[in-house]
Amino acid sequence: MAIAVPQTTELDISQTIDWLKQKYPDAVHDDTRQGFGGVVVDKSMLVEVAQAIRDDLGFDYLSSATAVDYLGISDHMEMVYHAYRTTGGPALVFKAQTDREKAEIPSLVDVWLGADFQEREAYDLYGIQFSGHPNLKRILLWDGFNGYPMRKDWQEAYFEQEHKPFDSRWPGGWVHRAEEKNVYGKNVRYPDDIDLARLSDTSEATLYSGLGLGVDVQELESDGLQTDRLVVNLGPHHPSTHGVFRMIVSLNGETIETLEPVMGYLHRNHEKIGERNSFLHNIPFTDRLDYLSSMGNNFGYVLAVEQLLAQGARYQPPTYRAEVIRVLMAELTRIVNHLWSLGFLLNDLGAFFTPMLYANNEREKILDFFEATAGSRLMCNYMRFGGVFADLPERIHSVANLVNDKVRDYNTMEYLAQMITERLPRFLEEYGRLLVGNEILRERTINVGVLPHDLAIALSTCGPLLRGSGVAYDVRRADPYSIYPELDFDIPVGVNGDIYDRFMVRFQEIHESLRILKQLLPRLEQTKGEEVVTKVGHTPRVPVGEAYGRVENPKGELGFYVVSEGDEKGPQNPWRYHVRAPSFINLTALGPMCRGYKVADVVTVLGSIDIVLGETDR
Amino acid sequence: MYGQGIAKGLWITFKHLVNTYVDDIRYAGRKYVSQDNFQVRQGPKSQGAYTVQYPDEKIAVPERFRFVPFRVDSDYDDPERPGQDWCTSCGICAKVCPPQCIWIVRGQDPNTGRPVPQPEAFFIDIDICMNCGYCAEFCPFDAIKMDHDYELASYDRTSRHIYDKPKLSKELRYWKTIAPTRAVEEMEARGGWDHKDVQKEKAKAEKAAAAQKAAPAAPVQTNGGAASPAAPAAEAPAADDAEKIKAERLAKREAALARKRARDAEENGGA
Numbered sequence: 001m002a003i004a005v006p007q008t009t010e011l012d013i014s015q016t017i018d019w020l021k022q023k024y025p026d027a028v029h030d031d032t033r034q035g036f037g038g039v040v041v042d043k044s045m046l047v048e049v050a051q052a053i054r055d056d057l058g059f060d061y062l063s064s065a066t067a068v069d070y071l072g073i074s075d076h077m078e079m080v081y082h083a084y085r086t087t088g089g090p091a092l093v094f095k096a097q098t099d100r101e102k103a104e105i106p107s108l109v110d111v112w113l114g115a116d117f118q119e120r121e122a123y124d125l126y127g128i129q130f131s132g133h134p135n136l137k138r139i140l141l142w143d144g145f146n147g148y149p150m151r152k153d154w155q156e157a158y159f160e161q162e163h164k165p166f167d168s169r170w171p172g173g174w175v176h177r178a179e180e181k182n183v184y185g186k187n188v189r190y191p192d193d194i195d196l197a198r199l200s201d202t203s204e205a206t207l208y209s210g211l212g213l214g215v216d217v218q219e220l221e222s223d224g225l226q227t228d229r230l231v232v233n234l235g236p237h238h239p240s241t242h243g244v245f246r247m248i249v250s251l252n253g254e255t256i257e258t259l260e261p262v263m264g265y266l267h268r269n270h271e272k273i274g275e276r277n278s279f280l281h282n283i284p285f286t287d288r289l290d291y292l293s294s295m296g297n298n299f300g301y302v303l304a305v306e307q308l309l310a311q312g313a314r315y316q317p318p319t320y321r322a323e324v325i326r327v328l329m330a331e332l333t334r335i336v337n338h339l340w341s342l343g344f345l346l347n348d349l350g351a352f353f354t355p356m357l358y359a360n361n362e363r364e365k366i367l368d369f370f371e372a373t374a375g376s377r378l379m380c381n382y383m384r385f386g387g388v389f390a391d392l393p394e395r396i397h398s399v400a401n402l403v404n405d406k407v408r409d410y411n412t413m414e415y416l417a418q419m420i421t422e423r424l425p426r427f428l429e430e431y432g433r434l435l436v437g438n439e440i441l442r443e444r445t446i447n448v449g450v451l452p453h454d455l456a457i458a459l460s461t462c463g464p465l466l467r468g469s470g471v472a473y474d475v476r477r478a479d480p481y482s483i484y485p486e487l488d489f490d491i492p493v494g495v496n497g498d499i500y501d502r503f504m505v506r507f508q509e510i511h512e513s514l515r516i517l518k519q520l521l522p523r524l525e526q527t528k529g530e531e532v533v534t535k536v537g538h539t540p541r542v543p544v545g546e547a548y549g550r551v552e553n554p555k556g557e558l559g560f561y562v563v564s565e566g567d568e569k570g571p572q573n574p575w576r577y578h579v580r581a582p583s584f585i586n587l588t589a590l591g592p593m594c595r596g597y598k599v600a601d602v603v604t605v606l607g608s609i610d611i612v613l614g615e616t617d618r
Numbered sequence: 619m620y621g622q623g624i625a626k627g628l629w630i631t632f633k634h635l636v637n638t639y640v641d642d643i644r645y646a647g648r649k650y651v652s653q654d655n656f657q658v659r660q661g662p663k664s665q666g667a668y669t670v671q672y673p674d675e676k677i678a679v680p681e682r683f684r685f686v687p688f689r690v691d692s693d694y695d696d697p698e699r700p701g702q703d704w705c706t707s708c709g710i711c712a713k714v715c716p717p718q719c720i721w722i723v724r725g726q727d728p729n730t731g732r733p734v735p736q737p738e739a740f741f742i743d744i745d746i747c748m749n750c751g752y753c754a755e756f757c758p759f760d761a762i763k764m765d766h767d768y769e770l771a772s773y774d775r776t777s778r779h780i781y782d783k784p785k786l787s788k789e790l791r792y793w794k795t796i797a798p799t800r801a802v803e804e805m806e807a808r809g810g811w812d813h814k815d816v817q818k819e820k821a822k823a824e825k826a827a828a829a830q831k832a833a834p835a836a837p838v839q840t841n842g843g844a845a846s847p848a849a850p851a852a853e854a855p856a857a858d859d860a861e862k863i864k865a866e867r868l869a870k871r872e873a874a875l876a877r878k879r880a881r882d883a884e885e886n887g888g889a
Contacts, residue, residue, distance in 0.1 A: 166718050170709035171733070173721030175741035175780055281716035284750035354631055361668075372680035375764065381750045389755065390682070394799070398678035401766045401796050405678035406656040406670070434630045437623030538714045538756045 009058030013090055016057055024049055031095060035311060035545020035564070038093025040078075043105050046096045047132075050081075050111040059083035059092050061473070062112035062460050064548065064559050064580040067122040069100070071152035073565055073575075077103050077126060080561065082548055083112075086457055086471055088478035091548065098128065100151075107133035114460020117588045125150035125271075140264035140617060149269055156272065163573045164277055229257070232599065236265050240348055240603040243613030247590075247602060254598045259591045263584075266617035274577035279305055279385070279542055282577060286560075287379040289579060290615040293337045295329040295370070296553040298383035303481060304549025304560040305385055305542060312543035312570065315386070316534040321527035322387035323483045328520050329374075329382060330551070331513040332366050335424065337554035338506045338513075339363045341610040345503060346435065348607035349444050355435060362427045365419055372396040372412070385540060387533030392524070413524070420517045428510060436507070445499035449593045449605035452497055459589045462582050463556025464505045465609055469497035475552035489516050499608040506610075509554075541570030555610055556582030579618060583611035637665040681797040684751040684764035686744045686781075687711075688788045692813070694874040700867070701874030703787070704761035704813050706735035711753035711762050719746035720753065735815075740783040745775060759814050760804050766796045784881060 011019060017039055020028045027045035031038050041049045053059045064082040078097040084090075096105050107130035108115040119130045120139040127148035130136055138145065147154050158178045160166050168176075235246035244265035250258045270289065274282050286301045287294035309315045318326070340363060343356030367377040373392055374382035382389050396410045435441055451461070456469035466473055474491045476484045492508035494501025542564045550559035559580030564571050586609050593605050641664055642649060649658050656675065659668050670677055692702040712720040721743075725736040754764045765788075772778045790811070794801045809817050 164718055165713040165715070169712040169715075169718055169720060170722045171707070171724035173712065173723055173741070174739070175721040175743065177743065177776075177780070277716060280714060280752070284716050284748055284752075358634075368680075371683060373682065375682040375684040375751055376749065379749065389751075393680075393682065396680055397799065398680045398683075399766075399796055399798065400678050402676055402678075402769065404674060405676050407678045408657075408660070430630060434627045438627050439620060439623050442623070538710070538752070 008056050009085070011057065013092060016092055019057070020049065020052070023052065028094075031093075035308075035543060037546070038091075038095060040095045040097060043096045043098060046106050047108065047111065049094070050108050053083055053092060053094070054111055057092070058085050058087070060457050061086050062108070062114050063091065063462075063550070063557060064561060064578070065108070065115050065118040065122070066561055066578040066580070067126040067128055067150070068563060068576045068578075069126060069150065069152045070565070071100065076100060077128060079105050079122065079128065080546075081108070082559070082561075084479070086473050086478075088473075090479060093548070103128040104131060105129075106131050107136075109133055112460060113455075113458045114585060114588055117585060118460075121584075124148075125269075127151065138264075140267045142264070149272055156269070162276070164281060234602060236262070241606065241613075242344065242611060243616075245606075245611070245613055245616070247606070249594075249599060249602060251599055254600075256594050256597055256599060256602065259594045259602065261587050261590050263587070263613070264617050266613045268618070270618040271577055271579065275574055277574075277577075278572050279540060279574060280538055282574070283383065284379065284381040286579075287381055288614055289581065289618065290337075290553065290555060290558070290583065290612045291378055292340055292612055293333040293554050294378060294380045295333040295374075295382055296337075296551060296558065298380065299326055299330050299482075300549050300551040300553065300558045301560045301562075302383045302385055302549075303551060304547045304562045307547035307549055308542050308545055308562065308564050309385060309536065309540060311545055312541070315536070318387045318534060319527075319530050319532065320483075321391075321524075321530035322532045322534075324520055324523045324527060325388050325392065325532060326383060327482055327484070327487070328517065328524070329370075329380075329388075331516050331520075332369070334513045334554045335510050336363050336366050337610075338510050341554075341607075342431075342435075342503065342506055345499075345604070345607040345610075346441070348603045349441065351441075355431075358427075358431065358434070362424060365423065368396065369412075369416065369419070384533055385536040387531070389533070391532045413521075416524075417521055420514060420521065424510075424514055428507075428514075432507070436504075441503075442500060444601075444604060445503060445608075447496065447498050448597055448601050449499045449608060450497050451589055451593050455592060456497065456589065459592070461556070461586050461589045463552070463554070463586070463610075464502050464509065465556065465586050465589065467491065468494035468502035468505045468608075470495055475550055475557050479550070481549075481551065487516050487519055489513075499604055502608045539572050541567075541572060542574075543570050544568070550580070553582060555612065555615070556586060558582055579615075581615040581618060583609075583613075583616040584618070587611060587616065634665075641665055679766050679768070681800055683766055684749050684754070685768045686747050686749065686765055686770065687742065687751075687753055687762050687786070688765045688792075689740065689783070689786045690761050690763055690790050690793060691787045691874075693789045693791050694878050695871065698867070699812075699816065700871035701877070702813065702816075703736060704759055704790075705737050705740065706759055706761070706815070707733075707737035707740075708735075708758070710756055710758065714752040714756045716750055716752065717746045717748050719743045719748075737783070740786060742781045742786060743779065744770060744781055745779045760808065761813075763793050763797075784877060 008019060017030070020039060021030075024041075024045060027042040027049060029040050031040050061084045062081060063084050065079060067077055067079050069077050076097050077100050078095045080093065080095050082091040082093055084092075098105050103126065105128055107119055109119065109130075110132065116133075116135070117139060119133055120136065122128050123130060123133075123136055124138040124140050125148055137143070141149070149156065160168065230251045232249045232251060233246060234249060235241040236244045241247070246262040246265075248260045248262060249256055270285065274285060277285065282301060283298055286297040289297050306315075306317070310317070339359040343359035346355035347353065370380055370382075371377045374380040374389060392412050394412060396408065396412050396415055398405075398407050398409070400407050451465070451469045453469040453471050456466050457471060461469075462473075470493050472491045472493045475481070476489075477491060489512045492505045492512065494505050544564050544566075546561070546563045548559055548561045550557055557580070561576065561578040561580065562574050563576035565575035590606065590609065594602050597605070645658050645664075649655055649664075658664060690704045692699045692704070694701045696702070707722055707724045709722055709724070712718070712722050719742055721739075721741040722737050723739040725734045725738040726732065727734050749764070751764050753762045805811050808814055812820070
């Protein structure tokens with residue numbers, strides 16, 4: 001009788017690591033730093049080990065790939081990869097280290113296609129060369145940019161101090177305006193050997209080269225029809241791009257041959273700002289990522305920092321009520337976001353404003369609730385380490401303050417219950433009748449922008465885009481957090497992976513969210529009066545270590561990779577703060593999805609990904 | 619049948635259109651003219667299109683709404699401490715401010731050079747402020763609060779958008795009006811409507827008074843009691859300088875009221 005040997009694809013994380021160490025004794029080592037986990041892979045063997053991780057161990061989904069600069073600590077740079085199984089379970093974290101001066105790491109694009117944009121980002125911001133990457137060029141910054149801004153020794157214009165709070169604010173805080181200091185170059189430092197040629201942007205030429213720009217009429221099809229290959233720029237300033245985003249499309253007649261997304265117009269180096277900030281400062285900044293679902297962003301970030309805090313002494317996890325309120329907010333956010341994205345998808349299809357305004361009408365009600373609870377409609381800044389900012393108010397109550405103010409006053413719980421059990425279901429039913437059977441919608445979306453399910457996984461897509469392709473992967477189920485394990489809900493999936501499936505997945509997700517919300521209402525009643533915030537204080541000392549907090553945001557998997565390093569007593573500022581932005585990584589799939597369809601479909605395909613540029617460009 | 623879905627959808631939009639006018643008839647006039655028109659239009663039973671006619675109408679913001687903060691002073695006609703600045707210039711708001719838009723100059727005693735719990739100057743650059751509400755959340759003295767006034771546009775951002783201390787200071791009374799529930803909650807947490815430090819002083823004074831009362835009853839045992847030298851010292855100036863203190867208080871009150879008048883005049887003049 002043979003003893004059943006577990007399949008290598010079913011090993012848990014520690015077994016997986018042992019397996020890897022056994023197979024590659026020279027290349028794979030434990031990450032022994034305090035508070036760190038996973039393995040460090042020798043970079044010369046990286047591709048081979050990654051192949052084994054994907055094929056033998058079944059980690060088919062590369063969630064996040066990002067760089068960290070350890071200048072002053074161990075003076076090297078490293079790439080950190082988080083790989084998951086689409087069947088669920090925790091992450092396998094593996095790292096590859098490289099010298100800072102001659103930073104080079106083999107590219108993993110051949111193993112996981114989804115590494116494409118993430119490696120380009122690491123190249124752009126850290127200057128790591130990825131050998132073997134097919135299209136290694138800057139992605140968020142312009143080609144003429146000098147330096148690699150995420151490196152620890154790079155300082156921005158108006159640089160004041162390494163970390164906030166700045167000394168100039170107190171106790172001798174005489175006010176100054178940063179821009180006053182910029183009397184052309186006073187506080188902006190250019191290197192002495194600046195090459196003025198850099199100031200002329202060559203990125204356009206790079207983009208167009210190879211796209212067949214030209215007016216020569218060539219024979220493109222075998223039937224002898226003479227057509228011209230045409231390059232069309234969509235955006236950056238166009239309402240269909242949902243922000244400032246540009247697509248360079250080369251066309252054969254009306255059919256798309258290639259599509260190259262260009263982004264970074266809204267880039268503000270969010271991550272560098274995050275490293276200057278203290279841990280607490282970052283919460284309102286996360287609001288500004290995906291500004292339609294700020295509650296979800298807060299959630300992901302506080303989960304990451306709480307993972308770190310939990311390693312130290314004297315940390316109390318959030319109370320049950322705090323968790324219930326967090327999930328309440330996260331699910332309401334999902335509804336808000338999906339209403340918006342469904343409405344705008346219809347807008348992109350040419351159904352101007354009627355579907356969008358109907359959806360927004362309901363969205364307003366939820367935003368009113370956010371405003372009364374968190375203080376703001378969009379920039380909620382509601383979650384805190386160890387809980388939330390404040391309990392739900394007794395009444396949604398306003399006081400006339402300005403001229404012509406119109407006052408409202410409702411009982412919060414009644415308002416919530418009415419919204420969840422009556423208003424939203426009624427609206428959804430009507431909205432379904434308005435849209436789902438509509439022939440124009442079906443003609444335009446069914447079998448358009450198809451993303452097959454194996455490609456969807458390989459491209460690291462997430463959220464409704466991934467589920468629309470038939471992969472039932474939802475972080476709330478696959479790697480549960482908060483109180484999701486005890487809640488009853490289903491994960492809607494599509495079959496064909498076309499736009500219509502994504503549309504329907506979003507539609508059903510609103511229904512599922514309502515199902516969750518209905519389960520939360522009695523829980524809110526039961527826990528009335530419980531504390532909602534455990535005292536962590538405004539300057540928590542966060543234990544040294546790394547953490548990856550991820551949540552299922554409406555747009556997909558939102559991850560925060562936070563490293564706390566440096567100060568032995570526990571730093572007050574993150575050493576590394578990385579955002580795994582779903583909108584950004586989902587765009588990897590845009591080119592493959594559009595190929596072969598008509599130019600009019602580009603806008604719809606983009607609309608069905610549902611991007612927000614605040615998050616894409618960071 | 620092809621086209622059925624479109625027809626169904628069109629029927630829904632048509633119903634929405636008609637309902638707007640049906641509602642007008644149903645509420646005959648009340649929807650726009652009467653006092654509670656807004657409630658009718660936004661109420662759960664109302665159907666059809668619905669708009670708020672900004673700026674002729676504004677939806678009042680809920681209590682927790684947060685916009686650029688203001689500083690709390692005691693009421694300018696407060697009988698005991700008119701216009702007392704609640705800020706102790708501890709600097710916590712400046713520390714927790716994510717975009718670092720708060721500047722504080724800590725006050726100094728001109729004679730001794732030691733810091734006093736009063737800010738000499740206080741600035742907020744409202745262009746930088748991101749309305750996160752941390753300053754109000756973490757202020758241990760309830761001395762800074764988020765405002766509800768969101769109409770801050772001006773014609774010149776370079777000269778008008780750095781708010782200084784007089785521009786930022788508002789009476790406690792104002793906070794009580796815009797956030798009545800929260801003001802009461804905070805009062806209960808502090809133990810009274812006064813500033814935290816004042817509460818402490820009062821408690822101390824009461825203790826001292828109680829000790830003084832108890833003192834004559836018990837015979838004096840030692841010379842070096844902690845309470846005994848303090849008690850007469852506290853009593854003496856109270857008796858001698860009662861007039862002086864009263865005059866000072868009146869002067870302060872006048873000054874505070876004058877400041878307020880001047881600011882009102884400036885604001886009205888500016889507008």
